[in-house]
Amino acid sequence: MTQHIHEGAARYQPGHHGNNSPAPSATQALANPQQLLTEHIDLWTSAVRHKSTAGRGSNRKIELAGINKLRELILELAVRGKLVPQNPDDEPASELLKRIEAEKAQLVKDGKLKKQKPLPAVTDEEKPFELPEGWEWVRLGTFFNSIISGGTPSKRNADYWNGDIPWASVKDLGKSKYIHATQDYITADALESGSKLVDKGDILICTRMGLGKIGVAQVPIAINQDLKGVKLSSQIELEYFLNTYSRIKIEGTGTTVAGITQDQLLGYVVALPPLTEQQRIVAKVDELMALCDQLEQQSEHQLDAHQQLTDTLLSALLTPAAGALTDATSAQELSDNWQRLAQHFDLLFSGPMGAWAIDRLKDTILQLAVMGKLVPQNPDDEPASELLKRIDAEKARLVKEGKIKKQKPLPPVNDDEKPFELPQGWVWSCISAIFHLENGDRSKNYPNKAALVEKGIPFVNAGQLENGGVSTEDLSFISEEHFSRLSGGKFLDGDILFCLRGSLGKNALVKNFGIGAIASSLVILKTAMNGLQNFAMVYLNSNLANIQIKTYDNGTAQPNLSAADLGKFLVPLPPLAEQQRIVAKVDELFALCDQLKERLQHASDTQLNLTDAIVEQALS
Template sequence: MAAVEKLVTDHLDLWTAAIKRKSAAGRGSSSRVELYGIKKLRTLILDLAVRGMLLPQDPRDEPASELLKKIAAEKAKRVKEGEIKADKPLPAIEDVEKPFKLPSGWLWERLPNISFFQEGPGIMAKDFRSAGVPLIRISGMHGTLVSLNGCNFLDREMVAKKWNHFCLEEGDILLSSSASLGKVSKVGNDAVGGVAYTGLIRFKPYKPLFDDYLIRFFGSNEFVRQIDDSKKGAAIMHFGPTHLRWMIVPLPPLAEQHRIVAKVNELMTLCDQLEQQTDASLSAHQTLVKTLLNALTSAADHAQFASAWQRIVEHFDTLFTSEESTDQLKQTILQLAVMGKLVPQDPNDEPARELLEKIASETAKLVKEGKIKKEKPLTPITEEEKPFELPTGWDWARFD
């Protein structure tokens, strides 16, 4: 167990050093890169948590078998009171279904036996209103608590008539079941009485299961693995209650659930701090790289250029350590090339003016032979159009 903790908390520089450019990102600030190592660290923390490897077990804890008895009693009570419908008993979990061995005192249990869940109703756009009952959408799933961001509204009478059993209660859990797999939030005061839209699944865990433990399980690789397996190769992003019916959950004793969630929260806070520090460091690093490279392109003469280049050379291994900074260097090299600052000029070279005259002669020849059409003469290039001063022998020309 000590080795596992060292894996998470020691050598944090290795986790923070692993970054990659976002797939759709261009060039620029640290917002263009993904802190890949810290993202993987978060996943590792959750995977260790649901395997019982994040903390030592306490033999004094009441085992999960006793917890399941209490959960079963709570479920039976809800059925008797008409809050939920009785469902068919699920088969026992076979050994071949269990992906890994659990610690002593833990048990595997099927998800429907520990939590009620339902998918949001199929509501059409024609049912939307300008006010009324909030219809919670995935845009409200970006924090710990469900928000009303991007929500539509439904007629109150229609909700009471058709969708009353979908109305949310405080403490319910909403899970995204579409492309944003893994987004999960609790229902707070703002969303009470609202309805979850299609693409969100509502969970009401049976007590005394600790709902925050279930939330952490939803963020683990084991949850994603079982979802993927249940699709049986289908090329779909969405999953629903059918895929969840056979899911099995690694269930610790209740006391250990609380300890696990507390430790996960502590480590996730550490990851938040690492992200902030790394992002700030990346921003500062990229600003420094940009400033030093800009000094090359803005150098007024050879002396300034040599001085700027010397500053870069002295710290080259520190400056160009990422894909982002290396890419900035490549772009600067190309910019220096077209500015005439990459290599010295040779006064013996035929000037660009002579080249342009030959090009004009060739163009006229192609027009005469009918290979290209004659274009209207372009306006001369004004001084205001020229972005920088060219070396002797160079000239500006319109692309045509």
Template structure:
């Protein structure tokens, strides 16, 4: 048995690929695909001139088929078109043959048995598509929640051992599930089987079909489905039987290596996640400066390891926000006017606006109890209810007005509220008359906070970046802050993990879940001195910029690793 120089080079490159795949995104799944691709091209194991060539194997398969036809165990099928040169996708070894699937495999669909036939235990498994997802059925069909008793109909519907099954109807086709059958079973009409002849290795056929995307064969219209006419013409690369067995053995060896690589990768990610969570907890739960400084130093020392994937950087952003609203991100200054004094100034401003008729007097909200306070804050800070500390908390119109493609005033709803500001994509308009009615109650102005309070995107908050007047729907809350509260700091508070979690937990409703204005007004937020609010925002901005740079670095590394993988694939 000899190995060509090109095949030796291929095997060396494959070993090199294993090393590269560990660190590359999607490297291991791509490696599995590459192994199957090489296997089906005859490039994974050496050919042996002593093997019986595939052309002779085909003759034996045809003899076997004819015997089954003569014994009326198999129906004679119409001959399939000969394979043309234009159809051949890639070169295969001389001892192999290209054949059509329908010329060597028998396709058989299932049968729909009645509910009365279904039992919990019986003679034969009766499999439906959902049962393919059972843990025990991950590769081989071993069990089912439904069985059948032996009967003439059951026996005639059996899928024999040495078969491969897969979904043939419905959305399950897109899952590309394939399973091995090693005992006679029955399947329903949503499943098709590919019965493997005696002279073809079942495992080889299985690895081949794993490389086929069945979803692209869908010929259904309203309901996706795969029929015999879609599968029979497929080209199947047929090696000598002895080589099939060598290929299967090599595939299994390499896939076991992939499994070990995947396990190592998962363990590495689990360790990174564990460290990340531990660092976050230490930072957030530190009770003194030394504990916080130690945790911060540990994060800095291990920064490259902990935050080397984008998902972890996203968590870092959340930690930064939470530290910001806990008073742990920027230093306190004894010269700052304390929040207690700010509250007095806010109350004086509100009383003046009430006197001028610009805002309405609100009912006092309950005092904050010790049980409501979620975490400690600096002595110069205060916990406040949104309804008490804001000039106005309201929402848009509850009566959806007629809105048009062009009009006098913009009409803003939840779909327009984005983290970076108001999006005018797909925006609609209302007339001046409708706008004046809505705006008399809900008057968003430049710099106000807009907060989604209804639906799946509840919790998204932004600062109004439009200087023109516009109308709003009730899915968006308007929060007007006084001069003593920096809108960018208030935005950080509303976006902090604690506030977001509390808001989401307090949502209610049937068709559309929402958080009411009453609940929003009652929520508590931390209030630092105004000067510290600005220092916190400046610090957060700098750290978020570092997160942006870190994500860009990760993206560049990912692209570099992907390019290296693609270059290796191209060489192979």
């Protein structure tokens, strides 16, 4: 196993994306925008960004960053006039502007629109790039025939709510381009009390909280004060406007919630093409976005297939029915079963899903470790049954000295409770038989926010449990005097901290930290004998422990576990000497996995940088 992982880490070379052709120039993109997609298709589909995952057992979370960047590039080329060729026969945008103004003047004359304050001219300093022939720089408000603000009817008046008039707020935007329904509805009385109704076809623009969100009303809709209702000029293609708006860099201000004023919204500088070119741009954007959709679907299928193959091969190592490692009765069988996986090593542990596959490999290594399949047994080792006797004797001494309370003995483990057969010399035990569990102080002495000080004794919560250790970032502290009043929940180096609520299962081995106190969401696992902690960490991060966490979780909205239930967790306990060999092997294999993962990350960064280079060159 070690050799194959080592070879994989050494063999994998980052930076190759399957296409070494140069990035297209802006002229090429203008002549044939499909080249942006087809000439670098391997790069667009393989450039991914890995999102953080929450908790153990999380499904892969990968953003198809290359395809997302391609979509953004298509829209940026569209609003810069580089997506379709210009036609000298098109009516220029300067004439289109005259027709827009004439339309507004007619609406004012007909009494359908109040005369608007003229927008300031666009200065040369505000123009971010050079426009094609026939285009014009304008303010965003030029596109609008009218703009209104909404309001929120009183929440105290029940007669205003649950009516039949859709009432939109920020939470209704962003899910779909076209809005047919809303989460909240109001009555006709509510509408008269302060909200405003927009017509079908009007555009809803968020100016507070969800900046950048936009939608098109498909039915008459009332709006709240965080939205603007806009009637677009008939001389502007709706889809072209939506594409244009998506490229505006909107930055709000505000101490609590970011927002923009109506004048800021109206004043954004945008490019206006001739109407016929707007139509050609919209058609080309739709065509290229459809190709992006196909690419995205194919990439998703490939990622899903990679995930399924990885799960199948790694699960086979742990499945007795498959005749895999759990059935192996000799070193030769173990080697043969691992070889099946090694044949697919390059496929599984490279490419967009490589980092995820390595994490799954780590999970498998931990599970093999707690099943006694990672290192060979030594018949000369003192059996775990003798180790348990020594633990019991040490606990009895601590009870006699008044350092811990006597525990109620747990019943022996029945055969039907044992999830798998253990190697010779191992025994099934439970956490409370191996460790003493100590909750935090839950009396009136529990530190509240007012008790926290700038310097003193660390007061640790779940947020400090990171990568198997205790982070010193954003630590809270309590005074030494307050620490001395606590009746429990005090930890030392060598203790294990385990999260019982919220981030259920997070854990840390305290090293080179000193003393501290725990928040009520944690519990301390204190060992009666040194040398048990490292294997315990292997166990606590294994799938075996994860299954028991899910079994004992109380099933409320917030994951929750009691210290008493944690103490019942079954632990496959090896001889102490074998624990040390297991931990050493896990550390060795994890180090190799991390090397391979680092190379994959470097390759991923290179691919993302290449997409940036293509975008930059295409827009230059």
